[in-house]
Amino acid sequence: xxxxxxxxxNTPPAHQAPNPAAPVPRTEPSEAFAPGRGEVITDLDRIxxxxxxxxxxxxxxxxxxxxxxxxxxxxxxxxxxxDNLRTLVESGKAIPVCAEVxxxxxxxxxxxxxxxxxxxxxxxxxxxxxxxxxxxxxxNFTRGADIALKTALQAAAGGQxxxxxxKSKSPSCGVGSIYDGGFAGGLKPGDGIATTRFRDAxxxxxxxxxxxxxxxxxx
Ligand code: SF4
Numbered sequence: 001x002x003x004x005x006x007x008x009x010n011t012p013p014a015h016q017a018p019n020p021a022a023p024v025p026r027t028e029p030s031e032a033f034a035p036g037r038g039e040v041i042t043d044l045d046r047i048x049x050x051x052x053x054x055x056x057x058x059x060x061x062x063x064x065x066x067x068x069x070x071x072x073x074x075x076x077x078x079x080x081x082x083d084n085l086r087t088l089v090e091s092g093k094a095i096p097v098c099a100e101v102x103x104x105x106x107x108x109x110x111x112x113x114x115x116x117x118x119x120x121x122x123x124x125x126x127x128x129x130x131x132x133x134x135x136x137x138x139x140n141f142t143r144g145a146d147i148a149l150k151t152a153l154q155a156a157a158g159g160q161x162x163x164x165x166x167k168s169k170s171p172s173c174g175v176g177s178i179y180d181g182g183f184a185g186g187l188k189p190g191d192g193i194a195t196t197r198f199r200d201a202x203x204x205x206x207x208x209x210x211x212x213x214x215x216x217x218x219x
Contacts, residue, residue, distance in 0.1 A: 038199035040176055040191075041163065041206045047214035050163055050206075054093060059159035063152045063198065064089065065167040066096035068208055073098040077108040080167060082212060084219050094165075095155040099172040099194035102151065103144020105137070112137055114171045115181045118190025119145075123197070129171060132183050141172060145194040149201055163204040165211045166195050175207035 041047060054060050067074045069089040070081040088094035101107060110131040117127025123145075128138040152161060166173035174192035179185070195205055 038164075038201065038203045038205055040199075041204050042176075042210055044210065044214040047206055047210060051215060051218070054088070054162050057160070057162075060093070060162045061156045061159055062088065062094045062162050063148075063164035063166075063203065064094045064096050065165070065170070065173045065208065066098040066101070068165060068167055069094065069096045071096060071098065073101050073107050075100075075107070075109050075111050080208065082208065084215055085165060085211070087219055095152050095161075097148040097151055097194075099144035099148040100141065101144070102147040103140035103142075105140050105144070110135070111183060112141070112171060113179045113181045113183060114190075114193070118178060118188070119171070119174075119193035119196035120191065122193050123200075129193070130181075141193045145172065145197040148194050149197045152198075152203075153201075161203055163206055164195075164198050165206050165208060166192070166198075168207045168209040175205050 041050070054062055064085050065080075067079045068082045069086045070079050072079050074080065085094060089096050100109070100112075110133055112129050112131045114122060115128055115130050121127035122129060122138060123142060128136055129141045130136055152164075166175050168174060169177060169179055169187060170192050171178055172192045172194040174190070175195055176189070176191065177187045178190050178192055180188040191199065191205075198205055
């Protein structure tokens with residue numbers, strides 16, 4: 001696992017930087033995508049128990065949104081650092097991925113939101129992702145979600161991925177609610193595209209808001 005410098009990282013580490021020469025299987029829009037097998041975990045006591053399990057189980061890993069671990073990958077060039085997640089990355093227990101960077105988008109970038117649905121409907125070909133300027137960048141988001149899942153599975157190297165902690169409200173990483181497409185901070189029900197991909201692969205997910213509530217003050 002690479003060492004990171006939260007707040008100062010401009011170059012994604014290896015597991016965030018896709019090799020452009022490597023063929024990546026694409027997810028074609030498909031009706032076959034259905035609500036995921038991975039669970040949305042909201043119970044704060046359960047989240048605390050899972051954190052303890054992660055720390056005591058040597059082969060266990062989690063996936064985290066890279067911005068939560070201090071990487072400057074947000075659309076505005078910043079991050080949403082959460083100290084205990086950054087610590088888990090530094091200790092090799094958490095795998096940071098940013099689906100939007102992995103999908104080929106630059107940092108900083110124009111904000112984007114899902115129009116006409118949620119992450120599931122994007123993967124079913126029924127909704128799209130547009131920038132605030134109206135550019136359709138659905139392909140970047142779906143490709144990035146695919147690569148994020150593949151990257152996480154490779155980095156876990158056969159060990160168990162206990163769960164993923166993903167940034168609330170994001171069109172990629174949102175859990176249970178996402179920005180509504182109006183670019184004014186409004187929300188609608190649904191998961192982001194990468195979150196849908198992780199749940200489809202059977203990975204349980206926790207929103208960053210619930211993680212913070214459950215683990216506030218813990219390292
Ligand atoms: S919310 Fe997800 S896609 Fe957005 S910057 Fe954070 S890791 Fe990247």
